Amino acid sequence: MADKKKKKLPPEAQNYQAFQQDREVKRPVLLNCLKAFLVGGFICFIGQLISTFYVYYFNFTEQTAGNPTTATLIFITMLLTGFGIYDRIGQFAGAGSAVPVTGFGNAVISSAIEYKTEGFILGVGSNMLKLAGPVIVYGVFSAFVIALIKTLLIKWGVI
Amino acid sequence: MLQGHQTWVFENKPTIISTGVVGGPFEAKGSIPEDFDILHEDMWLKQDSFEKAQQMLMEESCQVALKKSSIEKEQVQFFISGDLINQITPTSFTAKTIGIPYLGIFSACATSAESLALSAYLINSGGADYILSGTSSHNATAEKQFRYPTEYGGQKPPTSQWTVTGAGCALVAKEGSGPVVTSATIGKIVDMGITDPFNMGGAMAAAAVNTIETHFKDRNIDPSYYDLIVTGDLGHIGREVSLDLLKQRGLSIREDQYVDCGLTIYREGQPVLAGASGPACSAVVTYGHFLNKLKRGEIKRMLLVATGSLHSPLSIQQKDPIPCIAHAVSIESGSDAT
Amino acid sequence: MKRWLLLIGLLCTLSSCGNESALEPSKNKNEALDLTHISTKDQNTSQQQANQAKAALSNYKEITAIKAVNTSKQLIIAVQVEQNQRLKLAKIRKQLSKEMKEMFPDLKVELTTDKKIAIELEKLEEKLKSGSMSKKSMEKRVKKIVDLSKEQT
Amino acid sequence: MIFFWAFVIGGAICVIGQILFDVFKMNPGQTLTILVIAGAVLDGIGLYEPLIDFAGAGATVPITSFGNSLVHGAMQEAEKHGLVGVVTGMFEVTSAGISAAIVFGVIGAIIFKPKG
Numbered sequence: 082m083a084d085k086k087k088k089k090l091p092p093e094a095q096n097y098q099a100f101q102q103d104r105e106v107k108r109p110v111l112l113n114c115l116k117a118f119l120v121g122g123f124i125c126f127i128g129q130l131i132s133t134f135y136v137y138y139f140n141f142t143e144q145t146a147g148n149p150t151t152a153t154l155i156f157i158t159m160l161l162t163g164f165g166i167y168d169r170i171g172q173f174a175g176a177g178s179a180v181p182v183t184g185f186g187n188a189v190i191s192s193a194i195e196y197k198t199e200g201f202i203l204g205v206g207s208n209m210l211k212l213a214g215p216v217i218v219y220g221v222f223s224a225f226v227i228a229l230i231k232t233l234l235i236k237w238g239v240i
Numbered sequence: 241m242l243q244g245h246q247t248w249v250f251e252n253k254p255t256i257i258s259t260g261v262v263g264g265p266f267e268a269k270g271s272i273p274e275d276f277d278i279l280h281e282d283m284w285l286k287q288d289s290f291e292k293a294q295q296m297l298m299e300e301s302c303q304v305a306l307k308k309s310s311i312e313k314e315q316v317q318f319f320i321s322g323d324l325i326n327q328i329t330p331t332s333f334t335a336k337t338i339g340i341p342y343l344g345i346f347s348a349c350a351t352s353a354e355s356l357a358l359s360a361y362l363i364n365s366g367g368a369d370y371i372l373s374g375t376s377s378h379n380a381t382a383e384k385q386f387r388y389p390t391e392y393g394g395q396k397p398p399t400s401q402w403t404v405t406g407a408g409c410a411l412v413a414k415e416g417s418g419p420v421v422t423s424a425t426i427g428k429i430v431d432m433g434i435t436d437p438f439n440m441g442g443a444m445a446a447a448a449v450n451t452i453e454t455h456f457k458d459r460n461i462d463p464s465y466y467d468l469i470v471t472g473d474l475g476h477i478g479r480e481v482s483l484d485l486l487k488q489r490g491l492s493i494r495e496d497q498y499v500d501c502g503l504t505i506y507r508e509g510q511p512v513l514a515g516a517s518g519p520a521c522s523a524v525v526t527y528g529h530f531l532n533k534l535k536r537g538e539i540k541r542m543l544l545v546a547t548g549s550l551h552s553p554l555s556i557q558q559k560d561p562i563p564c565i566a567h568a569v570s571i572e573s574g575s576d577a578t
Numbered sequence: 579m580k581r582w583l584l585l586i587g588l589l590c591t592l593s594s595c596g597n598e599s600a601l602e603p604s605k606n607k608n609e610a611l612d613l614t615h616i617s618t619k620d621q622n623t624s625q626q627q628a629n630q631a632k633a634a635l636s637n638y639k640e641i642t643a644i645k646a647v648n649t650s651k652q653l654i655i656a657v658q659v660e661q662n663q664r665l666k667l668a669k670i671r672k673q674l675s676k677e678m679k680e681m682f683p684d685l686k687v688e689l690t691t692d693k694k695i696a697i698e699l700e701k702l703e704e705k706l707k708s709g710s711m712s713k714k715s716m717e718k719r720v721k722k723i724v725d726l727s728k729e730q731t
Numbered sequence: 732m733i734f735f736w737a738f739v740i741g742g743a744i745c746v747i748g749q750i751l752f753d754v755f756k757m758n759p760g761q762t763l764t765i766l767v768i769a770g771a772v773l774d775g776i777g778l779y780e781p782l783i784d785f786a787g788a789g790a791t792v793p794i795t796s797f798g799n800s801l802v803h804g805a806m807q808e809a810e811k812h813g814l815v816g817v818v819t820g821m822f823e824v825t826s827a828g829i830s831a832a833i834v835f836g837v838i839g840a841i842i843f844k845p846k847g
């Protein structure tokens with residue numbers, strides 16, 4: 082895809098881009114993956130701890146403990162975001178802190194805090210889902226399509 | 241006056257009689273804190289919003305410049321300035337506060353050189369006696385507008401740069417003592433099709449090379465004329481790319497002669513990745529650090545090449561490449577400029 | 579297009595699910611199982627069926643713990659399965675549930691693999707063992723546990 | 732044991748995200764969207780639930796589980812009410828993540844201000 086776009090450029094620009102790319106600092110992919118693995122794994126480990134705690138001490142089954150676990154993780158995220166710690170974790174961990182539900186929480190909460198200066202309705206309210214919006218939109222849409230296909234297939238007796 | 245195709249040579253010696261340089265907490269921890277007039281401990285400057293904090297930075301730098309020169313603001317004809325934020329409002333509100341006739345300009349990180357070039361031109365041609373020119377930026381306002389909320393935990397690639405919180409302002413006068421602006425080269429937009437907003441240094445290097453080449457051609461001098469060639473905010477990648485490219489084009493520039501504001505302001509170890517950026521970057525480093533060097537006689541002639549990437553969040557989303565620009569202004573110490 | 583294929587490949591390898599059918603009973607009894615056979619003094623709270631179920635389920639060596647309690651109408655069983663068998667957990671649950679239902683056609687059988695239910699049943703077993711439970715309160719407890727196991731979210 | 736697998740599977744899903752970041756040069760929005768869709772697809776073909784059984788929070792904490800539970804809610808409701816249920820059931824199971832994020836977002840905005 083990127084190559085196609087490149088071909089339209091004048092040769093001068095193509096040469097420059099190659100020239101520039103030789104000197105560009107490469108992303109340390111392996112190191113980043115390792116960090117993402119450790120931090121992401123650790124967050125899920127904490128999630129499992131919280132979930133086990135809810136199963137043992139509250140009236141939740143393994144299945145129903147999921148929701149309070151999510152809420153607890155997002156609560157912790159709120160504190161980490163508010164005290165300015167989560168963005169540092171994010172710079173270190175990359176996807177490790179973005180992919181767990183805490184990353185979703187951070188996207189919502191950081192936007193909410195950031196736009197506080199624009200007021201609570203038009204600032205916080207309008208911008209809160211600015212970053213998390215796509216996840217909700219395409220999550221819902223893809224789930225709709227998949228559930229629709231599956232329901233129809235079941236109805237027609239295919240599966 | 242006009243020499244070559246895009247260069248002005250100022251024969252009437254427009255002089256920078258004073259400067260005001262203000263920075264934030266992160267800059268205070270950098271490598272040149274002694275070159276700032278005011279350093280703030282708080283990103284908010286006790287204001288209600290980051291945008292107001294940026295306005296405050298700009299106001300303070302204007303006031304400092306005026307105070308140091310003991311020129312009343314009524315004597316100043318024009319205020320030429322700009323910044324990065326939507327419709328350059330922090331600058332316009334500053335213009336309202338200081339009440340000087342105002343020309344708002346936008347060249348992103350090249351704003352410092354653009355405003356200085358225009359000011360020098362107006363002074364040189366007798367259009368004004370005193371002009372305040374400067375620019376400001378604030379890390380949080382830039383992050384908010386161009387990237388993500390400041391508390392969002394996104395990972396920045398090693399090519400990205402850190403926006404300087406600060407403001408730099410120069411009072412340019414028809415006469416007086418101080419460094420003299422001797423010439424200016426207005427740059428062209430250079431677009432090499434780079435679309436990654438997290439690699440501005442790499443994109444802007446081409447513009448810097450273009451303007452530097454043109455400057456030497458128009459003025460018919462070679463790089464050894466200057467003690468320092470100071471680029472705006474190319475960062476590690478942009479500096480390397482542009483230096484190699486300049487060498488390839490046959491301009492002999494020494495490593496130690498070619499410095500970058502974005503690599504001067506912060507210390508090793510501060511989490512700035514490829515270096516600093518933002519309009520204030522070239523403004524504070526030039527008006528603070530390098531003009532001090534010039535005044536102390538450590539250097540005699542410098543060429544400021546401020547580079548800017550003129551994209552907007554919208555243009556990036558619409559997959560447009562980053563249009564880059566560089567303006568060059570030569571500054572020489574007063575005694576030498578005769 | 580290439581990157582999409584790669585992506586799908588990646589995600590597929592992540593969840594390598596075996597299609598082999600669930601559990602096979604082994605000939606030897608699983609000795610490691612801690613089976614509490616509950617004999618109650620009170621005939622009303624007899625745990626005969628629960629004990630029977632435990633004995634039958636202990637033939638599967640993948641099962642690491644079984645808790646079961648029955649009333650005159652209901653039987654509720656919670657089994658814990660070895661970690662490396664948990665990818666097939668749903669199938670195992672289905673198979674065992676079917677088996678238990680066939681074994682006790684007169685009872686409403688509820689089989690779950692949930693940890694929480696196992697914990698609750700263990701508490702109930704302890705109480706029954708000490709004989710401090712009336713038929714009525716036992717039935718109430720069992721009903722509560724069954725309701726909990728049926729909760730979805 | 733489940734703690735170990737929660738760590739490994741959760742970490743592995745994050746590594747996929749990191750590869751999307753670094754190798755495919757995607758921004759967080761695109762990456763997370765793809766992961767959510769992947770979660771929905773995996774649940775559609777019946778692969779995500781076993782993963783949850785196996786890895787617990789390792790599969791429920793990453794954002795992929797959001798897609799999974801959306802499909803799950805839709806399917807549950809579809810079994811009861813047919814095609815209409817596909818639309819109405821969507822948020823039945825997922826609401827916790829979204830509502831917690833929104834609630835704590837507003838609370839966060841009241842309590843905190845950005846550090847910059």
